[in-house]
Amino acid sequence: MKKIEAIIRTEKLEDLKVAITSAGVAKGMTISQVLGFGNQKGFAEIVRGHKVTPTMLAKVKIEMVVEDATVDKVVDVIISAVQTGEVGDGKIFIQPIEDVIRIRTGERGHDAI
Numbered sequence: 041m042k043k044i045e046a047i048i049r050t051e052k053l054e055d056l057k058v059a060i061t062s063a064g065v066a067k068g069m070t071i072s073q074v075l076g077f078g079n080q081k082g083f084a085e086i087v088r089g090h091k092v093t094p095t096m097l098a099k100v101k102i103e104m105v106v107e108d109a110t111v112d113k114v115v116d117v118i119i120s121a122v123q124t125g126e127v128g129d130g131k132i133f134i135q136p137i138e139d140v141i142r143i144r145t146g147e148r149g150h151d152a153i
């Protein structure tokens with residue numbers, strides 16, 4: 041099992057929800073509003089060597105725990121739904137998940153995703 045954590049443009053959230061739903065790849069999803077910066081430190085351009093204090097930009101973070109076999113499909117769906125080709129499109133992080141527990145039933149692991 042893996043957790044796919046995607047940080048995307050706020051305005052792309054609706055497109056992503058539609059794409060994920062129609063692809064039928066989500067067992068569940070968590071969404072948070074986050075602040076952050078990437079390589080451009082929150083600016084469209086940086087003068088080389090010039091020190092800047094990063095500007096925190098509002099983004100949306102999506103977290104989805106899926107089976108290993110589903111990871112590539114989900115990544116493809118996310119990219120197709122939110123990529124503009126401009127800086128600031130966001131990033132996807134993939135982490136191993138040790139266990140999942142459904143609180144209602146006590147089921148664990150794959151049965152609980």
Ligand SMILES: Nc1ncnc2c1ncn2[C@@H]1O[C@H](COP(=O)(O)OP(=O)(O)OP(=O)(O)O)[C@@H](O)[C@H]1O
Binds near residue numbers: 076079097127130
């Ligand atoms: N290495 C990182 N660690 C944690 N969060 C990150 C990292 N890189 C990007 N983020 C988060 O993702 C958001 C979008 O990053 P962004 O798309 O600007 O990445 P980038 O590496 O600068 O790529 P690009 O050159 O396409 O802009 C950031 O505002 C931040 O919240």
Ligand SMILES: [Mg+2]
Binds near residue numbers: 079
């Ligand atoms: Mg950037």
